């Protein structure tokens with residue numbers, strides 16, 4: 001039997017009328033004009049947003065889903081949350097990964113901890129639709145949708161929550177990036193005030209990346225984002241009896257380099273006057289005049305949305321739970337948990353948040369040599385995985401300080417990457433790589449490379465499974481995942497290219513370079529930490545090489561596609577996980593630096609030699 005779904009509404013009856021009125025008067029009489037993004041989300045806007053999340057260009061949802069898929073079990077184990085509150089929950093589609101992990105039996109038969117889920121949103125239709133489905137999907141779970149504005153109504157939450165266990169507040173989808181710095185700080189201060197010691201925050205944000213990736217995500221070819229953007233005009237027309245000619249406004253998405261955010265705007269295609277009858281207001285738009293409707297701020301590792309500092313008036317002196325990742329209250333930290341805190345802020349056992357000195361070392365501009373460790377892997381969705389921060393995972397720059405290492409020092413994986421950069425750059429001088437860059441490489445040479453790389457990748461899958469066999473529990477799933485995506489995604493990429501180049505993947509036999517490299521990797525993988533170090537030159541090196549080649553814009557379309565595939569910054573995520581696993585292994589004493597460095601160096605040599613692949617010895 002379906003349980004009735006009750007929505008707790010904290011929006012005043014006249015909320016739409018009053019808050020929308022206030023925003024419209026303020027925004028349309030300002031110069032330049034602007035409207036806040038929360039008004040996109042009526043029923044139609046919520047549906048359009050869901051469509052956006054499925055667009056090929058919109059990487060953030062897929063990336064966050066990948067991270068949650070990989071980390072939800074860990075999040076469940078670490079938080080033991082009794083309540084999950086989700087701010088701006090929307091369809092709660094990705095949230096199911098958390099709900100399943102928190103309601104299923106845990107590792108070692110640990111009982112499920114989650115009792116209730118409180119999605120918080122301004123869209124009643126989204127709450128009703130997702131809530132109704134979740135009630136059926138999770139029969140034992142109390143689902144209590146809350147219709148509220150998270151920018152100023154977080155204070156209602158504590159009263160809704162029985163003090164029967166830790167609360168995990170999730171704020172996903174990069175929605176925090178829609179808040180400009182000042183309101184963002186206010187929001188975080190309110191969130192802190194509404195949070196108890198021992199609660200947790202799971203924050204999903206997107207990172208600064210190449211505008212060539214960012215802009216299309218907000219300006220898709222199918223025009224769905226444009227429709228979503230214009231939807232705010234429809235909302236105003238309907239709710240405030242306005243007469244916007246929706247078709248007379250064009251969608252604009254622009255990367256603001258200084259602010260490091262995407263701006264969505266609506267550009268008036270002609271001079272026009274708009275009347276908002278309910279406000280008794282007329283506004284004029286000049287031809288080409290732009291009105292800002294959303295910002296989507298992107299962050300840098302170690303510089304994520306900042307939690308109010310300890311001496312901020314909003315800090316009541318209680319324990320601090322920094323955003324930017326899964327952040328425990330010290331009250332529930334395990335001994336030594338300060339070491340395993342994500343970077344950006346480290347939480348000391350005293351509970352005081354202190355800026356981590358390592359943040360200064362967090363690759364602020366991600367130059368090529370210091371870019372996050374790249375991966376040659378595609379995400380399981382077949383789409384590249386992005387590099388969001390937070391979401392319960394620590395990315396490379398958020399790794400905890402290493403044992404015995406000053407907090408200002410780079411991690412082992414970063415030291416290796418720094419060390420290997422010249423060798424990757426040296427590959428650019430190889431005739432095969434130059435041919436790819438110029439676009440005039442003999443297709444016969446590339447065909448041989450493709451066949452050999454295919455055979456290489458078959459063993460690459462074996463390397464992952466060999467490492468998975470030895471992996472600590474928390475990394476087992478990631479290694480299985482890496483094996484899976486190599487098998488399903490990267491090998492299919494090769495199969496697709498094989499057809500274009502007439503390569504014979506089935507009949508090919510390994511040449512000496514391929515044999516030497518795979519034998520080395522398979523042997524290295526007999527020792528867990530050494531094996532991870534041996535994988536890095538391939539995972540990170542191809543990402544870096546791809547980016548270097550992309551700068552030269554190869555003219556031959558087949559090579560350009562190949563380069564684009566490896567240059568895609570979103571390839572980096574799975575490689576980041578590999579780097580993180582290596583750092584964890586080092587931290588746990590599973591590998592020493594000398595042995596990791598030797599394996600890394602040898603793999604780098606094989607990488608260069610692989611450009612000489614032959615079939616006949």
Ligand SMILES: C[S@@+](CC[C@H](N)C(=O)[O-])C[C@H]1O[C@@H](n2cnc3c(N)ncnc32)[C@H](O)[C@@H]1O
Pocket residue numbers: 037038041046049053061087088089090091092094120121122123126148149150151172173174175
């Ligand atoms: C970018 S979508 C993200 C949805 C979902 N969390 C995800 O990750 O796909 C933003 C969501 O936040 C909601 N939202 C926006 N502003 C809000 C506000 N001020 N208060 C509550 N919800 C808000 C919208 O209705 C929408 O569902």
